Amino acid sequence: MKFFLKLFGIFLLAIIFNFCQNKPQSEKPDFVKENIDFAVEQYSFQTAAIEDSGKVLNPRNFIDGKIKYIKPQDWTSGFFPGSMWYMYELTGDEKWRNFSEKYTEALQEIQFLTWHHDVGFMVGCSYGNGFRITGKKDYENVMIQTAKSLSTRFKPVAGITQSWNVDRGWQSERGWECPVIIDNMMNLELLFKATELSGDSTFYNIAVTHANNTIKNHFRADYSTWHVIDYSLEDGSVRHKHTAQGFAHESTWARGQSWAIYGFTVAYRATGNIKYLEQAQKAFEFVATHPNLPKDGIPYWDYNAPNIPNGLRDVSSAAIMASALYEMSTFSENNDYKNWADKIINSLASDKYRAKVGENGFFLLMHSVGSIPHKAEIDVPINYADYYFLEALKRKSELEDRRLY
Ligand code: GLY
DSSP, X not given: OHHHHHHHHHHHHHHHHHHHHHSOTTOOTTHHHHHHHHHHHHHHHHHHHHHHHTSOOOEEEEETTEEEEOOTTSTTTTHHHHHHHXXXXXXXXXXXXXXXHHHHHTTGGGGGOOSBSTHHHHHIIIIIHHHHHHOOHHHHHHHHHHHHHHHTTEEXXXXXXXXXXXXXXXXXXXXXXXXXXXXXXXXXXXXXHHHXXXXXXXXXXXXXXXXXXXXXXXXXXXXXXXXXXXXXXXXXXXXXXXXXXXXXXXXXBHHHHXXXXXXXXXXXXXXXXXXHHHHHHHHHHHHHTOTTSOTTSOOBSBTTOTTTXXXXXXXXXXXXXXXXXXXXXXXXXSSHHHHHHHHHHHHHTSTTTBOOTTOGGGOSBOOEEEETTTTEEEEEOBHHHHHHHHHHHHHHHHHTTOOOO
């Protein structure tokens, strides 16, 4: 009996220790509000610079003292308009709604884009949030048309939507036939939504088939992910398990793992199928128990980066994961996922990762990594890190039932 009591005591201590480790020790009561106030100041500079230009510009990153503005076809074009929608929701200030509408509607043409898979990000973050907030019929139509365009990339033989074309650019030099990246899980939300809006189950069926094959082929036994799975278009078999943005084929690229956690959480929300939630939870468990995850919860750019502990962190992967964990926490009885999310977002909001007002090209967060193998966007601010940071703040405030304004 004594032995069992002792064992129970150790077990309890372990739980408390784990809890204390993940809970931010010193979160200020006005944490969310202070971060929103900061975002208002920073994005007021950003939007003033855009409006002064007389054009509808879309900022992607800030490198060597220069803000890079992008065309609607760029895979990141939905994030800045999406951030504007979150600013509107977080502040209630009509000024942000006006910017949201203007920058979103500049992406009209994306609904017909069929040459890559990222339209889920591009239209989901912009029109998707816009529709959720305003209910505008025009926005609904754009979402459904985009889902139709994305569905043209579905390859029944392999049961997936193809991520990248292989007839041009660096993708044509890798020997791939039909590459699918783990990031593609993020496009499914738009497909699920399109079925809900149109009543056409085609989109839902494509999304579920894609998710099932992603479980089958993209995960290792420890629930880490391969970045790129290349399928045969002849018989649907797997030709390669590769990386594109990670350190090595057998390493785990941090942002890819975050996309998996986020994407399967959404798949559970949309379908109610518990296997998707379990997949998301196990993918997160890989991160939470990884010896290379730094104490502050901000991952290195790859869990197997060669120069840990001196490797670069990827703030974007942390922001995506924090937002996903807030949602995951709503499907769980214990506080662990929320504690983890709180810990990560508190780190992101610290001086180490959050910019000072007026600096950082008027982006909110510093230190994201686009792609080290491509020598692109290394240790810089990037629009999607800001988008998921704001989304995480919004989810946190909703979970804590805070009045924002
Ligand atoms: N889908 C591209 C990225 O996460 O970098």
